[in-house]
Amino acid sequence: MSDPSTKERLLDSAERLFAERGYAATSLRELTQDAGCNLAAVNYHFGTKEALVLAVLERRVRPVNEERLARLDALEAAGTPQLEDVLRAFVAPLLERHRDGAAVERVARLFLQLSTMRDPELQHYRLFQSTATRFVAAFLRALPEVDPVTVYWRITFMIPVVAMSFSDAERLAFLSGGTASADDTERALAHMVSFLAGGLRAPEPTAGGAA
Amino acid sequence: MSDPSTKERLLDSAERLFAERGYAATSLRELTQDAGCNLAAVNYHFGTKEALVLAVLERRVRPVNEERLARLDALEAAGTPQLEDVLRAFVAPLLERHRDGAAVERVARLFLQLSTMRDPELQHYRLFQSTATRFVAAFLRALPEVDPVTVYWRITFMIPVVAMSFSDAERLAFLSGGTASADDTERALAHMVSFLAGGLRAPEPTAGGAA
DNA sequence: GTCTATAAACGGATAGAC
DNA sequence: GTCTATCCGTTTATAGAC
Numbered sequence: 001m002s003d004p005s006t007k008e009r010l011l012d013s014a015e016r017l018f019a020e021r022g023y024a025a026t027s028l029r030e031l032t033q034d035a036g037c038n039l040a041a042v043n044y045h046f047g048t049k050e051a052l053v054l055a056v057l058e059r060r061v062r063p064v065n066e067e068r069l070a071r072l073d074a075l076e077a078a079g080t081p082q083l084e085d086v087l088r089a090f091v092a093p094l095l096e097r098h099r100d101g102a103a104v105e106r107v108a109r110l111f112l113q114l115s116t117m118r119d120p121e122l123q124h125y126r127l128f129q130s131t132a133t134r135f136v137a138a139f140l141r142a143l144p145e146v147d148p149v150t151v152y153w154r155i156t157f158m159i160p161v162v163a164m165s166f167s168d169a170e171r172l173a174f175l176s177g178g179t180a181s182a183d184d185t186e187r188a189l190a191h192m193v194s195f196l197a198g199g200l201r202a203p204e205p206t207a208g209g210a211a
Numbered sequence: 212m213s214d215p216s217t218k219e220r221l222l223d224s225a226e227r228l229f230a231e232r233g234y235a236a237t238s239l240r241e242l243t244q245d246a247g248c249n250l251a252a253v254n255y256h257f258g259t260k261e262a263l264v265l266a267v268l269e270r271r272v273r274p275v276n277e278e279r280l281a282r283l284d285a286l287e288a289a290g291t292p293q294l295e296d297v298l299r300a301f302v303a304p305l306l307e308r309h310r311d312g313a314a315v316e317r318v319a320r321l322f323l324q325l326s327t328m329r330d331p332e333l334q335h336y337r338l339f340q341s342t343a344t345r346f347v348a349a350f351l352r353a354l355p356e357v358d359p360v361t362v363y364w365r366i367t368f369m370i371p372v373v374a375m376s377f378s379d380a381e382r383l384a385f386l387s388g389g390t391a392s393a394d395d396t397e398r399a400l401a402h403m404v405s406f407l408a409g410g411l412r413a414p415e416p417t418a419g420g421a422a
Numbered sequence: 423g424t425c426t427a428t429a430a431a432c433g434g435a436t437a438g439a440c
Numbered sequence: 441g442t443c444t445a446t447c448c449g450t451t452t453a454t455a456g457a458c
Contacts, residue, residue: 006441022328024235028434038443043435045441113327115379116320117233125382132386152387153402157372159386164371168326171336175343175370176363190416191364198413205401217423238451249425254453256423 007045009035015056019106023053023113050121057114057124060107065131067093072138083142083200087193090135091162095189101169101182108167115163143200154200161196218256220246226267230317234264234324261332268325268335271318276342278304283349294353294411298404301346302373306400312380312393319378326374354411365411372407 004012013035017026028049032039046052071089075081081089098104114124136155143151166172166182173180182188215223224246228237239260243250257263282300286292292300309315325335347366354362377383377393384391393399 020329022235022330024233025328025330027432029432038441039434040436040444041442049434109327112323112375115382116324116327117236118231119233119236125385136386136388149387149390150402152390153399154406156383156386156391157376157403157406159382160371160375161368164375165368171326171370172367174336175347175367176360177347179360179363180367188364191361192368194413194416195365195368195410199406199410202405202409205405239453240451249423250452251425251454252423258453260452 006035006037006041009037010041010045010052011056011059014052015060015106015110018053018056018113019109023110023117048121050119053110053114054122054124057107057110058127061111061124061127064093064097065128067097068131069134072134076138080141081138083139084193084197086135086138086142087196087200088189091192091196092189094162095166095185101166101185104166104182104185105169108163108165111163112167139200146201147204150204151200157199158196161192165192217246217248217252220248221252221256221263222267222270225263226271226317226321229264229267229324230320234321234328259332261330264321264325265333265335268318268321269338272322272335272338275304275308276339278308279342280345283345287349291352292349294350295404295408297346297349297353298407298411299400302403302407303400305373306377306396312377312396315377315393315396316380319374319376322374323378350411357412358415361415362411368410369407372403376403 010031013031014026017031017034028042029039032041035041042049042052046055068090071093072081072086075085075089094107095104098107111124114122136152139155140148140151146154166188169182172182180188180191221242224242225237228242228245239250239253243252246252253260253263257266279301282304283292283297286296286300305318306315309318322335325333347363350366351359351362357365377399380393383393391399391402
C-alpha cells in the first residue's frame with residue numbers, strides 16, 4: 001500500500017497522458033518514462049496498449065456505475081422515485097467521486113476519445129450496458145405523462161450532457177462567461193439536474209413541427 | 212467542375228476515413244489511395260496532415276455557422292425572437308445541410324476527435340467564436356426570467372447535445388430503443404428543440420440544492 | 423500538378439538475461 | 441517483475457524528375 005505498484009503507476013500515467021495528449025499521440029515510451037518504469041512493463045502487466053487504455057477507463061467507470069446502481073436500488077426500494085432523484089443518482093456519482101474538476105475532465109476526455117474510435121479492440125459499451133438498461137427503465141417510470149418514444153429521444157440527448165459537459169475546462173469557462181467551474185461539483189450537479197429535468201419533462205413537440 | 216479536383220477528392224476521402232477510422236489511425240497512404248492520388252499530393256495541397264484535417268472540418272463547419280448567423284439576423288430584424296426560434300436557428304443548419312444522418316455523424320465525430328486533442332496545431336475554436344458570442348447574447352435575451360449565470364451553465368450543457376447526439380448512430384439506436392434515427396432530420400430537430408427549450412427554461416435549482 | 427524514391431524517425435511488441 | 445537490446449513494420453514529409 002505504501003508505494004503505488006508499477007501497475008498502478010502505469011494506470012495513473014496512462015490516464016493523465018492519454019487524456020491530456022490523446023491516446024494515439026502518447027507513445028508507450030513517453031508513458032513508461034512518466035511512470036518511472038521500463039517499456040516492457042506495459043506488455044508484462046497489460047499485454048497491449050489497447051488493453052491498457054481499456055483498463056484505465058474501467059478503473060474509473062466501474063465504481064461510478066456501481067454507485068449509480070446502488071443509489072437507484074435504494075431509491076426504488078423506498079417507492080417510485082421522482083425524476084430529479086433518478087437524475088441525481090445518475091449524475092452525482094460521476095461528479096462526487098473525484099476531488100476536483102480535473103479528474104472528471106480526464107475521465108470524460110478518455111471516454112470521448114474511445115467513443116470516436118471504431119476499433120473493435122477498444123469497445124467499451126459493455127461497461128455501461130447494465131447501467132443504461134436500468135436507468136432507461138427508471139426514466140420511463142418517472143415520466144409516465146411523456147410518450148415513451150419521446151423519452152428515448154431525450155435520453156439520447158441527455159447522455160452527451162453527462163459525458164461531455166466537463167470534458168474541456170476551457171470550453172466550460174468560455175461558454176459560461178467565466179462563471180462556471182467544474183471544481184464546484186455541488187453547483188454543477190444542481191444545475192445539470194435542473195437542466196436535464198426540464199428537458200426530459202418539456203412539452204412534447206407538436207406533430208406539425210411548427211415554426 | 213465536372214470531375215472533382217484532386218484537392219476535393221482528398222477532402223472527401225479525409226472526411227470519411229478520419230471520421231470512420233479516426234484521425235490518428237488513418238495514414239496518409241490509405242488516404243491518398245482512397246482518393247486515387249499520390250501520397251505527395253497531401254503535402255502539395257495542404258502542407259501537413261494537421262492542416263488537412265482542419266480544412267476538412269472548416270469546409271463543413273463554416274457554411275453551417277454562416278447559415279446560423281444569417282437565420283439569427285433574420286429573426287432579430289423582425290423583433291425579439293422566442294427561445295424556440297433561436298434554438299432552431301442554431302440547430303437546423305447543422306441537420307438540414309446534409310441529406311442523411313451519416314454526413315451529420317461524420318462531422319460530429321470529426322469535431323469530437325479534434326475536441327479531445329490539445330495539440331495547438333489542431334485548434335478549431337476560432338471556427339465557432341463569433342457564432343458563440345452572437346448566440347449566447349441571443350439566449351440571454353430570450354430568457355429574461357432566468358438568472359444569467361444559470362443561462363451560462365445551461366448553454367454549457369446545450370453544446371454537448373448539439374455536438375455529440377448524432378456522433379454515433381449505434382448509440383442513438385440503442386438508447387432510443389430503435390425508435391430514433393438521425394436520418395429523420397425533421398423529427399430529430401423537433402425533439403432536440405423541445406428538449407433544449409425545456410432545459411433552458413427549467414425552474415432554477417434552489418440555493419440549498421435540496422433533495 | 424503529379425509522380426517515384428527515399429529520407430529520417432518513431433511506433434508497438436518481444437526475446438532473453440537477471 | 442524488471443531490465444536491455446532489438447526486431448520489423450510504419451509514419452510523415454520531402455527532394456527532384458517529368
